[in-house]
Amino acid sequence: MKLAIIGTGYVGLVTGTCFAEMGNQVTCVDIDAGKIEKLRRGKLTIFEPGLELIFERNLREDRLHFTTQLAEAVTDSEVVFLALPTPKGGDGSADLSFVLGVAREIGKLIAAEENDAYKVIVNKSTVPVGTADLVRSVIEEAGLAAGERFDVVSNPEFLREGLAVDDFLKPERVVIGSSSSRAQAVMHNLYEPFVRNGNPILNMDERSSELTKYAANAFLATKITFMNEVANLCERVGANVEFVRHGIGTDSRIGKQFLYAGIGYGGSCFPKDVHALKRTAATYDYEFPVLDAVIRVNDRQHDALVSKVVSYFDGSLENRHFAVWGLAFKANTDDVRESPAHAVINALLAQGATITAFDPEAIETTRAVLGDTIAYAHDIYDALKDADALIVCTEWNEFRQPDFTRLKATLKQSAIFDGRNLFNPQTMAESGFDYFSIGRPQQFDVTTAPDGTRKKAHAERG
Ligand SMILES: NC(=O)c1ccc[n+]([C@@H]2O[C@H](COP(=O)([O-])OP(=O)(O)OC[C@H]3O[C@@H](n4cnc5c(N)ncnc54)[C@H](O)[C@@H]3O)[C@@H](O)[C@H]2O)c1
Structure with a gap:
C-alpha cells in the first residue's frame, strides 16, 4: 500500500x-x-x-x-x-x-x-x-x-x-x-x-477508541502514582516498598508492572494526557477527582528526593555542587519532555546549587532546554568531579553497577540520593555511603526481598 x-x-x-x-x-x-x-x-x-x-x-x-x-x-x-x-x-x-x-x-x-x-x-x-x-x-x-x-x-x-x-x-x-x-x-x-x-x-466506534488511549495512559499514571504514595507512607511507618511491591504485584488482578516507586512519571504523554482527560471530563460536566489527585501527587513526588537532599545538607544548598545521573524521562530514550530529572534539577538550581549531569543519550536534548544552566559530563565518573553528592534520576542500566570505590574516592561527601531505587541499601551502608532511596529503609539488603535471592542468582548468571 x-x-x-x-x-x-x-x-x-x-x-x-x-x-x-x-x-x-x-x-x-x-x-x-x-x-x-x-x-x-x-x-x-x-x-x-x-x-x-x-x-x-x-x-x-x-x-x-x-x-x-x-x-x-x-x-x-x-x-x-x-x-x-x-x-x-x-x-x-x-x-x-x-x-x-x-x-x-x-x-x-x-x-x-x-x-x-x-x-x-x-x-x-x-x-x-x-x-x-x-x-x-x-x-x-x-x-x-x-x-x-x-x-x-x-x-x-x-x-x-x-x-x-x-x-x-x-x-x-x-x-x-x-x-x-x-x-x-x-x-x-x-x-x-x-x-x-x-x-x-x-x-x-471512534469515540470509544479515542477514550481508550486516554483511559490507558491515565490508568498507568494512576498506578505509578498510587505506588509512590505507598512508598511515601512506607518511609513514615517503617515499612519497605520493595516488600509491599512483591506482596501486591503477585496478585494477578494487580500485576507486577508499573509498581516501581520513584520520582514520579514524566514524558511527552502521561502528564499531558492526564490533564487532557480531566478537561474532557470537565467539558461534559463530569468531575474526575482521581485525576486531580494523580496530578497533585505526581508534582509533589518530584520533590520527594530534593527534600531529602535539602535536609541532608542542613536546609541550604547554597554553594553545593551535585552530580546528576540521568536526564531522560526514563531509560532507553533521549526524550526529556516533562522529565522528572529536569524537575529535580530545576528545584536544586532554585535552591542555589550547581550541577554537572550525565546521560547516555539525553545530553543534547537537555542542552536544548536547560542550556548552560548546568554543566555536562562525558561519562558517569566525569560527572562526579567536585560534587558534594550524587543524585540518580533515570534508571539506565549503565548506572546500576558503578565502581563504588571510585565513587567514594571522588565525591566530597559519600552521599547518594537515588530517585530510582537502583542500588542495594545494605551494600551502600557497608561501603560507607549515606544512601537515600524512595520508600526503603536505609539499612536493608535487597537480596533478602521475597524474590531477592532469585534476582541475585539471575544477575550472577549474567
Ligand atoms: N511519544 C510517544 O511515546 C507517544 C506514544 C503514543 C502516542 N503519542 C502521541 O503521538 C503524537 C505525536 O507524538 P510524538 O512524540 O511523535 O511527537 P513529536 O513532537 O516527536 O513529533 C511530531 C512531529 O510533527 C511535526 N510537525 C508539526 N507540525 C507539522 C505539520 N504541520 N506538518 C508536518 N509535520 C509537523 C514536528 O516537527 C514533529 O517532528 C502525540 O499526539 C502524542 O501524544 C506519542
Whole structure:
C-alpha cells in the first residue's frame, strides 16, 4: 500500500519505518526541514533501540521516503496517518491546532486529485473524544463527502519510547475506531502482518477508541502514582516498598508492572494526557477527582528526593555542587519532555546549587532546554568531579553497577540520593555511603526481598 505519515517525530518515524518494513511504500512528512534533510541522508533524528537497522534497510530498498511537501506524500496515498503533536494547551486540554490545520490542507489536496480515489485519514496522534468528527468536518469543508472520497479513523498508538520498534511490530492490540466498514477493511489489511501471533485487532466506534488511549495512559499514571504514595507512607511507618511491591504485584488482578516507586512519571504523554482527560471530563460536566489527585501527587513526588537532599545538607544548598545521573524521562530514550530529572534539577538550581549531569543519550536534548544552566559530563565518573553528592534520576542500566570505590574516592561527601531505587541499601551502608532511596529503609539488603535471592542468582548468571 502507499502510505503517508504526517509528522515525523517519535511516533511518525517509528510508524513509517515499521510499515515500510512490511513492504509498504511510505512517505513521511515534517515541517522541520532540518529533520527531513538529516533523515534523507540516512541519519536518525531520535534515539530508539532497534530503529537504525530497519530504517537503513527500508531507505536502501527505496520503500521509505521523506519530504517537507504535504502534497508529495498525500497525493496517490491510500492511507494518511496524522502523527502530529497534541501538546497541552493553556487550559490543560489537548491543542488540536496541528491536527486540524493539517486536516484542512489534506481536504484541499484530496479535492484537487483528479482520479476521485478514496483515502483513509487516520488519527494516530492522541486526541480527545470527538476529534474524528472534527477532522471529518474540517475535510468536508473542501466540498468532499465522507464515505465517498474519504473516511476518518481513530487508531491510537500504544508504543513505549525505548521499546517502540518492538511494540509497533508486535502490538498487544491494535485499536481501530471507525463506523465505516470500508475504512475498517483497509486498516485490517494494513495491520494484518503485525498480529500474526494472534493478538487482537479491536474494532470499535471512534469515540470509544479515542477514550481508550486516554483511559490507558491515565490508568498507568494512576498506578505509578498510587505506588509512590505507598512508598511515601512506607518511609513514615517503617515499612519497605520493595516488600509491599512483591506482596501486591503477585496478585494477578494487580500485576507486577508499573509498581516501581520513584520520582514520579514524566514524558511527552502521561502528564499531558492526564490533564487532557480531566478537561474532557470537565467539558461534559463530569468531575474526575482521581485525576486531580494523580496530578497533585505526581508534582509533589518530584520533590520527594530534593527534600531529602535539602535536609541532608542542613536546609541550604547554597554553594553545593551535585552530580546528576540521568536526564531522560526514563531509560532507553533521549526524550526529556516533562522529565522528572529536569524537575529535580530545576528545584536544586532554585535552591542555589550547581550541577554537572550525565546521560547516555539525553545530553543534547537537555542542552536544548536547560542550556548552560548546568554543566555536562562525558561519562558517569566525569560527572562526579567536585560534587558534594550524587543524585540518580533515570534508571539506565549503565548506572546500576558503578565502581563504588571510585565513587567514594571522588565525591566530597559519600552521599547518594537515588530517585530510582537502583542500588542495594545494605551494600551502600557497608561501603560507607549515606544512601537515600524512595520508600526503603536505609539499612536493608535487597537480596533478602521475597524474590531477592532469585534476582541475585539471575544477575550472577549474567
Ligand atoms: N511519544 C510517544 O511515546 C507517544 C506514544 C503514543 C502516542 N503519542 C502521541 O503521538 C503524537 C505525536 O507524538 P510524538 O512524540 O511523535 O511527537 P513529536 O513532537 O516527536 O513529533 C511530531 C512531529 O510533527 C511535526 N510537525 C508539526 N507540525 C507539522 C505539520 N504541520 N506538518 C508536518 N509535520 C509537523 C514536528 O516537527 C514533529 O517532528 C502525540 O499526539 C502524542 O501524544 C506519542
